[in-house]
Amino acid sequence: MNRKALSLLSGGLDSILATKLMLEQGIEVEAINFVTTFCTCTRKGCQSAARTIADQFKIPLKIVGLQEEYLNMVRKPKHGYGANMNPCIDCRVMIFTKAKAYMNEIGASFIFTGEVLGERPMSQRRDAMMLIEKESGLRGLVLRPLSAQHFEPTAPEIAGVVDRNKLLDIKGRSRKPQIALAESFGINDYPCPAGGCLLTDPGFANRMRDLIKHDSLSIEDARLLKVGRHFRLSEKVKLVIGRDESENSVLDKTFKDGDIILQVRDFPSPLAILRGEGSTHFMKDAAAIVASHTKAKESPSCHVSFRTFPNESKDDILINPASREALNTLRI
Numbered sequence: 001m002n003r004k005a006l007s008l009l010s011g012g013l014d015s016i017l018a019t020k021l022m023l024e025q026g027i028e029v030e031a032i033n034f035v036t037t038f039c040t041c042t043r044k045g046c047q048s049a050a051r052t053i054a055d056q057f058k059i060p061l062k063i064v065g066l067q068e069e070y071l072n073m074v075r076k077p078k079h080g081y082g083a084n085m086n087p088c089i090d091c092r093v094m095i096f097t098k099a100k101a102y103m104n105e106i107g108a109s110f111i112f113t114g115e116v117l118g119e120r121p122m123s124q125r126r127d128a129m130m131l132i133e134k135e136s137g138l139r140g141l142v143l144r145p146l147s148a149q150h151f152e153p154t155a156p157e158i159a160g161v162v163d164r165n166k167l168l169d170i171k172g173r174s175r176k177p178q179i180a181l182a183e184s185f186g187i188n189d190y191p192c193p194a195g196g197c198l199l200t201d202p203g204f205a206n207r208m209r210d211l212i213k214h215d216s217l218s219i220e221d222a223r224l225l226k227v228g229r230h231f232r233l234s235e236k237v238k239l240v241i242g243r244d245e246s247e248n249s250v251l252d253k254t255f256k257d258g259d260i261i262l263q264v265r266d267f268p269s270p271l272a273i274l275r276g277e278g279s280t281h282f283m284k285d286a287a288a289i290v291a292s293h294t295k296a297k298e299s300p301s302c303h304v305s306f307r308t309f310p311n312e313s314k315d316d317i318l319i320n321p322a323s324r325e326a327l328n329t330l331r332i
């Protein structure tokens with residue numbers, strides 16, 4: 001067994017510390033970072049957080065985007081969901097399986113992660129971790145430097161490639177040990193402190209469930225779930241309304257053929273997209289909902305202008321803003 005290992009580097013503090021511990025032991029480290037549509041890193045995204053750390057540690061980094069294949073797994077995960085729409089076990093199996101292939105490609109002999117036993121309810125339970133290892137064909141080859149003392153020795157420990165005595169026994173949800181360890185290493189700035197995944201967010205999960213139920217989960221649709229207020233007008237038709245200028249500008253870039261774009265006339269108005277087969281039949285409903293998100297809701301009626309994308313035919317309609325009850329019924 002050689003002294004080369006692959007780090008699953010998310011850019012979060014745990015994976016940074018795990019990487020640092022391995023480098024301290026003189027292990028030759030390369031890193032891999034997986035990015036999905038559902039990452040919520042707040043600054044410049046997981047990808048650049050991992051890049052920043054890899055550059056600091058002077059280790060090679062491969063970034064892998066997970067798209068359709070990941071979405072298919074989210075649609076129907078073999079091991080089900082956690083508290084929301086997070087298919088953590090299947091997600092980790094997919095990531096570990098891909099990491100294993102890359103480990104072999106670069107000639108590394110094991111992978112390591114920043115996982116901490118008991119830190120996350122679904123994917124970091126002992127039974128789940130063992131299952132993930134087994135299903136990804138990595139039994140005994142996944143080292144968890146932060147929690148290693150709570151597990152049986154892994155192959156690199158048994159082979160003496162890694163000194164088990166220098167591995168840690170962190171366990172549970174408190175972040176204090178990690179923060180203390182970061183301080184001891186002089187690591188003060190972690191680009192993506194907690195990381196995160198929209199699939200664990202209850203509001204986002206509702207919108208995902210709605211898409212899956214209506215069988216329209218594409219990458220584009222999933223991206224659109226990140227912005228705006230969403231309304232279900234029929235089996236096939238949805239309305240999305242921007243909540244502020246930045247969301248309006250995101251919506252502005254997501255138009256696709258057949259979309260109807262609505263804005264209230266004569267009042268400051270958000271941008272709204274009406275999308276789906278037969279959406280023209282829902283123009284009035286959509287216009288009433290958009291109007292109720294502007295000052296026009298205080299008027300008995302108002303004009304809402306609309307245009308179709310991409311040929312931009314324009315018109316407007318006179319409607320009565322929707323009532324609060326109507327909004328509550330249709331909101332996802």
Ligand code: SF4
Nearest residue numbers: 086087088091123197
């Ligand atoms: S929280 Fe999201 S990214 Fe993390 S394991 Fe679960 S599904 Fe995967």
